[in-house]
């Protein structure tokens with residue numbers, strides 16, 4: 001992928017995140033892994049007015065070239081995730097409402113709905129609280145992440161990961177939906193959590209579906 005294409009993909013994903021109702025104001029940030037490190041949304045520029053050249057390029061050691069806008073204040077989280085997870089190429093962070101409600105209550109999301117499989121785990125964990133924008137918060141995220149593709153940040157919001165921006169966004173949308181469903185189920189006495197066996201079957205079905213989808217794509221040229 002060309003650098004220009006990666007920048008415009010990131011801007012488009014930022015706008016899609018907002019259009020999906022996951023962002024409020026200029027809260028939320030996204031990044032995409034590159035050969036040199038990562039591209040990340042700058043701080044304080046609303047998605048509607050962000051332009052591709054304003055996207056910030058950084059190394060995974062946290063160095064940004066001169067003459068750029070300031071990166072998102074949460075850049076520590078993004079670099080920490082790319083260092084810890086070579087399988088991940090895109091990170092979405094937002095304060096979507098229901099995920100944030102559960103994060104404020106320090107409630108992990110259990111497998112009350114089978115779609116939690118999209119997050120690659122049977123329970124979406126909550127990373128312990130630390131002040132926004134700090135290395136301590138990035139450490140909390142890295143320590144909680146495991147092999148999953150989603151987590152809640154205590155008293156703050158959610159993080160979603162993917163092999164691509166499309167996948168990370170899809171995970172973020174699903175986490176918000178799962179959070180809303182779990183939150184609603186708590187209001188009527190609590191949802192019934194699916195068994196490990198039931199979730200194993202879902203993951204197998206998802207894997208088969210993915211292979212089928214790849215095959216179809218190839219078959220269609």
Ligand SMILES: [Zn+2]
Pocket residue numbers: 027028074093094095132156157
């Ligand atoms: Zn945040």
